[in-house]
Amino acid sequence: MARNNSWQEYQKDIADDKYFYVRSCIRQNFFPGSERVFLNILRNDLGLDVKEEAIHTSCTGIGYHSDIVPLETIMAVVARQFALMTEAGYENFISSCITSFGIYTEILETWHEFPETEERAREDLYKATGRVFNKPKNLAHTSDIIFHHREKIAQKAKFRLINSKTGEPLKVVDHIGCHYAKLFPKKGVGGSEFPYVIAGMVDSWGGDIIDYPERRHCCGFGFRNYLVKANRGSSVANSQKKFESMAPYKPDLIVGNCPGCSMFLDKWQYTIHEIEGVAYGENNRGIPTLTYEEMAGLVLGYNPWDMGMQMHQIDVEPLLDKMGVNYDPAEKYLGVNGEYIGRPEDASINTNCY
Amino acid sequence: MGKYYDLLMNDVRMVEGLKACINCGICTGVCPSAQFYKYDPRRIVDIVQSKDDDAIEELLKGDTIWYCGECMSCRPRCPRGNTPGYVIQALRLISQKLGFFVESEKGRQQLALKRVVGESIINVGYCLYPKLVDPEMHPEQGPVWKWIYDNDTKIYPKFSPNYLKEGVGAVRKINQDSLDELKRIFDVTGGTEFFEMIEDYSEKKAIEMGYDSADDSYFNDIYNYNSGNHQ
Numbered sequence: 001m002a003r004n005n006s007w008q009e010y011q012k013d014i015a016d017d018k019y020f021y022v023r024s025c026i027r028q029n030f031f032p033g034s035e036r037v038f039l040n041i042l043r044n045d046l047g048l049d050v051k052e053e054a055i056h057t058s059c060t061g062i063g064y065h066s067d068i069v070p071l072e073t074i075m076a077v078v079a080r081q082f083a084l085m086t087e088a089g090y091e092n093f094i095s096s097c098i099t100s101f102g103i104y105t106e107i108l109e110t111w112h113e114f115p116e117t118e119e120r121a122r123e124d125l126y127k128a129t130g131r132v133f134n135k136p137k138n139l140a141h142t143s144d145i146i147f148h149h150r151e152k153i154a155q156k157a158k159f160r161l162i163n164s165k166t167g168e169p170l171k172v173v174d175h176i177g178c179h180y181a182k183l184f185p186k187k188g189v190g191g192s193e194f195p196y197v198i199a200g201m202v203d204s205w206g207g208d209i210i211d212y213p214e215r216r217h218c219c220g221f222g223f224r225n226y227l228v229k230a231n232r233g234s235s236v237a238n239s240q241k242k243f244e245s246m247a248p249y250k251p252d253l254i255v256g257n258c259p260g261c262s263m264f265l266d267k268w269q270y271t272i273h274e275i276e277g278v279a280y281g282e283n284n285r286g287i288p289t290l291t292y293e294e295m296a297g298l299v300l301g302y303n304p305w306d307m308g309m310q311m312h313q314i315d316v317e318p319l320l321d322k323m324g325v326n327y328d329p330a331e332k333y334l335g336v337n338g339e340y341i342g343r344p345e346d347a348s349i350n351t352n353c354y
Numbered sequence: 355m356g357k358y359y360d361l362l363m364n365d366v367r368m369v370e371g372l373k374a375c376i377n378c379g380i381c382t383g384v385c386p387s388a389q390f391y392k393y394d395p396r397r398i399v400d401i402v403q404s405k406d407d408d409a410i411e412e413l414l415k416g417d418t419i420w421y422c423g424e425c426m427s428c429r430p431r432c433p434r435g436n437t438p439g440y441v442i443q444a445l446r447l448i449s450q451k452l453g454f455f456v457e458s459e460k461g462r463q464q465l466a467l468k469r470v471v472g473e474s475i476i477n478v479g480y481c482l483y484p485k486l487v488d489p490e491m492h493p494e495q496g497p498v499w500k501w502i503y504d505n506d507t508k509i510y511p512k513f514s515p516n517y518l519k520e521g522v523g524a525v526r527k528i529n530q531d532s533l534d535e536l537k538r539i540f541d542v543t544g545g546t547e548f549f550e551m552i553e554d555y556s557e558k559k560a561i562e563m564g565y566d567s568a569d570d571s572y573f574n575d576i577y578n579y580n581s582g583n584h585q
Contacts, residue, residue: 023524025481032513032524052522055532062481065424066467067446068552069475071367073545080539102426114366128538178425185430192430218386222423225387227471228463229491230580234390234423236494241389270496308513313496335508344501 010181010191014148015138019050020090022081024097025058027259027291033308034259034293035096038142041293045156045300046149050094053084061099065223075121076128078107083125083133093136094145098258101141102179105187108135139187141180143257143292147189147197150204158301161207163252164324169208170252173287174198175242175265177258178218192216198255198292205299214245219261220268239268246287247280253319254289265289270313273349284352286314298325305331315350358410362402362444371440375399381428381438391421391584395428395438402441414449417584420460450552456559459581465556465568466577472549479528479536484510491577 021039028035042048060077063069081104085093095101111118125131146153161170176195181188190196193216199209220238225231242265246254256262266289273279273286281287289312290298297307304325309316310332320327335341362368379396382388388395398418401409413419422442429437446455455461471481489500502509507517514523540546553568560568 025483028514028524029480029482029484029487032510035524036513054520054522054526055529057479057528057532057536058475058481060475060481063467063471063475066464066471067443067450068464068468068472068548070447070544070548071365073540073543073548076539076543077536080535110366110370113370117366124539124543128542129535178427182426182430216427218423218425218427220386220423222387222425224420224463224467225423228466228576229578230463230576231460232494233580234387234421237390238386241386267495267499271494306512311498311502311509313498335505336511337508339508341505341508342501345497347497 010186010189010194010196012140012144012187012189013138014140014144015092016148017048017092018090019048019092019094019145020085020088020136021050021052021142022056022059022093022095022100024095024100024259025062026099026263027096030263030311031259031291031293031308033306033311034291037297037302037307038096038146038293040302041153041296041300042145046152051088051090053088056081056084059095059097059100059103061097061103062223062227064103065099066227067224072120072124074103075107075110075117076124078104079121079125079133080129080131082135083129083131085136086132086134091134091137092140093138094140094142096142096259098141098177098180099260101139102183104139105184108139109184111135141188141197141257143197144189146292146296147200150201153296153299154204157205157299159299159323159325161202161205161295161299161323163322165322169206170322171210171250172198172202172207173210173212173246173249173251173254174202174215175219175254175256175258175261177256177261180257198257201292201295202255205295210246210249210251212246212249214242217242217245219258219264221260221264226264235264236268236271239264240272243269243272243280243287250282251287252322253295254287255292255295256289257292259291262289262291266313270347270349273347279349279352281314282318285318286349288312288314288316288319290316290319298323303327303331305334313347355407356405358407358414358448359402359405361448362441365444365447367437367440368444371437371444372399372403373434373436375403375436376434378433380431380433381436384427384431385422386425386427387421387423393418393421395422395442398445399436399438399441402445411454413445414452414454415457415461417458417460419445419449420458420463421584450548450555453555456555459576459579460584462556462559462576464552466573468549468552469573476533476537476540479533483525
């Protein structure tokens with residue numbers, strides 16, 4: 001009962017349509033196909049209006065959380081993003097990055113609590129660019145948008161999150177990313193304690209969410225704790241803590257909300273296997289790690305190689321086979337013109353025998 | 355007594371992040387960095403609220419404040435509504451403004467972050483881009499990333515209409531007018547001055563430590579070296 005009452009506090013208003021979309025430094029770098037499939041789902045499958053902007057920049061959030069970009073600077077950069085939204089005639093601002101979503105949320109809250117900081121940001125932006133802005137009427141992370149439309153996606157599903165051989169629901173581990181809801185819990189679906197943004201998609205599409213003990217633990221990114229090579233032991237150790245906690249539940253896949261977390265939960269499985277020979281998935285292999293856009297795309301029948309799933313370090317084929325997704329193995333390593341471009345060196349975490 | 359505390363309290367993150375700590379330690383209990391490093395955010399907040407200048411200066415010159423990963427796991431759990439992560443951000447700002455960051459191994463790494471992330475922001479408008487993630491500096495990225503890195507012009511255009519070109523799409527080139535606007539924002543708001551300050555203090559420290567400058571071997575050492583004294 002207490003859990004249900006708490007959950008009621010962590011619903012959020014999410015706009016139905018007409019979105020101004022800003023990209024993520026990390027997602028476009030490591031999961032460019034996820035950004036494309038997100039736009040395709042909204043425009044082509046759901047018939048929604050999404051404005052892409054060619055001239056927005058990074059929010060500079062990674063620099064801010066590495067403590068090299070001052071607060072006043074990032075506030076003016078964010079003000080410029082809002083100005084571009086205003087100039088385009090949109091009011092619903094959506095961000096493809098959890099770090100950015102945290103930044104936008106925090107800055108709007110800071111402007112509310114400390115109005116003089118908003119006044120300075122407006123002055124700084126005007127002085128630097130001549131631009132002015134309105135604040136968004138609605139701010140959401142792109143996963144909120146998929147969550148909001150999850151039942152429409154379920155109605156169009158070509159595949160469900162079900163093992164096609166056994167008929168059992170796939171066991172899904174979610175990771176919502178610290179800055180989605182730990183900064184301002186009421187700005188995230190389910191807050192930081194009852195994360196439901198990914199879980200809601202999984203519920204609607206037939207899978208089972210695993211509520212494992214370290215579900216809320218940081219992936220380990222920690223900005224400077226990964227970005228500086230000397231510090232990376234901290235980053236991998238925290239991911240390992242999560243893998244060890246989830247492994248006993250035998251997850252079929254991990255789904256990340258944050259692009260950085262998704263990348264780390266994919267890459268650190270490789271690293272840990274190289275260092276210690278330990279794997280956390282079936283048959284001594286890795287656990288396929290997806291973005292929520294990729295999960296939605298698979299449900300809707302998108303070709304995994306058109307979504308960039310060949311860019312993952314942990315092979316996704318075991319998951320595709322379980323879902324009964326048809327794919328052409330020969331397409332995996334084709335370049336933009338359809339030519340074979342060679343393949344990556346094998347990694348032992350992918351080549352252990354079934 | 356209290357001069358550093360007064361400096362810190364000029365930062366809105368301190369006003370928001372430090373009310374009255376009751377030393378319960380839940381922040382330390384949930385902190386990912388505390389589980390890896392000799393790190394106790396409860397202790398840091400307690401020192402700051404003590405207003406003891408000597409103790410705060412020791413923090414500003416030491417490694418401890420640089421262990422936090424700013425995940426903010428502490429924020430929703432504090433029963434008094436404090437945010438030790440915000441206190442850390444304010445301490446790091448002051449440590450850099452006063453030039454104290456170069457006195458510790460972890461603090462000196464700010465130069466690497468400025469040169470890698472900061473210069474990327476100014477030069478291309480992104481915190482990172484594919485060619486910045488060199489497999490030599492990022493062996494943990496694995497062989498698939500090396501394949502992507504080596505074949506970027508054949509892979510990214512599958513997913514973006516404008517890879518490294520102006521227009522919309524993933525890893526597009528941001529036009530020069532926008533980069534100029536971004537640079538002016540840094541100039542107007544103190545971001546450029548902050549970068550220069552990190553460079554200046556690092557240059558002086560590098561020479562003091564026997565390097566020719568803060569380039570090359572100094573940079574490589576702060577980026578790669580781990581004394582092993584942190585856990």
